[in-house]
Amino acid sequence: MSYTFSRALAGMTGTATRDIFKLLSRPEIVSFAGGLPASDCLPVAQVGEITAEILADQKEALRILQYGATEGYPGFRELLGPLLEEVGIRGAGLDQLLVVSGGGQGLDLMCKAFLDDGDTVLVEDPTFLGFLETVRAYNGKLAGVRADGSGIDLDDLEAKVRRHRPKLLYAIPDFSNPTGKTWPEDRRKAVAELAAKYGFMVIEDDPYSRLRFAGTPVRSMKSFDTDGRVVYISSFSKTVSPGLRCAFAAGSGEVIRKLAIGKQGADLHTSSLSQAIVKRYLEKNYFYPGIEKSLPIYRQRKTAMIEAIKRHMPAEFRYTNPDGGLFIWGEFDAPVNTVEIFKEAIEKNAAYINGTVFFADCSGSNTLRLNYSNESPERIEAGIKALGEVFKGRIARGG
Numbered sequence: 001m002s003y004t005f006s007r008a009l010a011g012m013t014g015t016a017t018r019d020i021f022k023l024l025s026r027p028e029i030v031s032f033a034g035g036l037p038a039s040d041c042l043p044v045a046q047v048g049e050i051t052a053e054i055l056a057d058q059k060e061a062l063r064i065l066q067y068g069a070t071e072g073y074p075g076f077r078e079l080l081g082p083l084l085e086e087v088g089i090r091g092a093g094l095d096q097l098l099v100v101s102g103g104g105q106g107l108d109l110m111c112k113a114f115l116d117d118g119d120t121v122l123v124e125d126p127t128f129l130g131f132l133e134t135v136r137a138y139n140g141k142l143a144g145v146r147a148d149g150s151g152i153d154l155d156d157l158e159a160k161v162r163r164h165r166p167k168l169l170y171a172i173p174d175f176s177n178p179t180g181k182t183w184p185e186d187r188r189k190a191v192a193e194l195a196a197k198y199g200f201m202v203i204e205d206d207p208y209s210r211l212r213f214a215g216t217p218v219r220s221m222k223s224f225d226t227d228g229r230v231v232y233i234s235s236f237s238k239t240v241s242p243g244l245r246c247a248f249a250a251g252s253g254e255v256i257r258k259l260a261i262g263k264q265g266a267d268l269h270t271s272s273l274s275q276a277i278v279k280r281y282l283e284k285n286y287f288y289p290g291i292e293k294s295l296p297i298y299r300q301r302k303t304a305m306i307e308a309i310k311r312h313m314p315a316e317f318r319y320t321n322p323d324g325g326l327f328i329w330g331e332f333d334a335p336v337n338t339v340e341i342f343k344e345a346i347e348k349n350a351a352y353i354n355g356t357v358f359f360a361d362c363s364g365s366n367t368l369r370l371n372y373s374n375e376s377p378e379r380i381e382a383g384i385k386a387l388g389e390v391f392k393g394r395i396a397r398g399g
């Protein structure tokens with residue numbers, strides 16, 4: 001059958017994401033490819049208990065099974081204020097908050113609200129693959145901004161803002177996907193000021209800041225926003241459960257109203273059952289203990305991966321060593337093509353994501369992303385050992 005798909009989607013194959021999920025289903029593969037929270041951290045018992053309580057309450061059950069308000073389930077948004085205050089965002093009113101179906105929907109709604117065909121979106125290179133695909137689906141034009149060890153390069157950002165006059169800048173200042181990097185406070189402040197000076201919008205995507213297992217938290221970029229230019233998006237996917245599809249956006253009342261209009265056309269509202277579950281999860285004080293339980297697991301797995309890298313990867317491999325989040329980013333100072341080598345790695349039962357999918361211009365063929373959150377230390381050791389042999393072999397053969 002030959003279909004005439006839209007120009008935006010016709011060229012998209014979704015190959016990278018599809019391959020990840022195919023690989024995860026083969027148990028012999030040690031997968032560093034996904035971005036899943038650890039299965040041992042999913043709160044099965046608590047969600048079971050809460051769901052039973054909710055459905056036993058006739059009035060609440062009827063409310064949940066009926067259509068709900070686009071902005072969010074009653075009483076849920078009131079609980080988000082304290083979470084925002086913890087990242088330095090004070091005094092957000094209910095009209096400045098929107099519940100969304102995963103942070104990914106927040107990103108989609110921002111593109112829907114702000115992008116016309118051909119508008120430029122700046123991203124820190126490399127960045128979250130899902131956002132790059134969303135921009136392409138809205139016919140946006142992507143331009144990458146250089147980064148150093150501490151995140152976005154402010155000089156390159158300002159130069160690109162002047163050159164491209166972007167509508168949006170997308171940033172993950174805490175434990176970025178894919179690099180694990182965290183921006184220092186002064187860069188966050190400087191970017192918020194540049195947004196006000198040049199009049200572009202900033203999406204601050206924060207799924208990971210609470211997964212900090214070392215170092216000191218840094219306040220959000222949104223907390224420096226005096227001009228309504230930054231929209232902060234956070235998600236319960238990595239702190240409660242990704243299957244619940246529950247997240248929220250905080251921005252100026254005017255922007256949040258537009259996002260809500262966009263959401264009405266997408267899914268009308270986020271599942272009321274999911275919102276009610278997360279609401280009670282917060283009320284019953286399961287949230288912080290749940291995170292506390294996950295942090296030693298992530299710390300142990302990250303340490304296991306760093307130690308295995310030191311033991312097994314070639315000397316030409318440079319890598320990040322994050323204080324939180326789910327990812328380590330690696331780069332070869334040698335002619336190593338991670339796209340080509342992937343097949344060989346799979347034959348040795350180890351998977352990673354090649355770095356090209358995270359760059360605005362699909363460059364970075366000497367880079368890769370390693371996820372450590374969902375494999376045991378023993379399997380991490382075995383998987384990195386296998387990758388080390390593959391890459392050392394390739395380098396010895398001249399790439």
Ligand SMILES: Cc1ncc(COP(=O)(O)O)c(C=O)c1O
Nearest residue numbers: 035102103104128177235237247
């Ligand atoms: C940086 C980033 N943003 C957004 C998302 C989407 O998360 P969700 O839609 O589950 O909240 C992810 C998921 O991995 C991510 O890594």
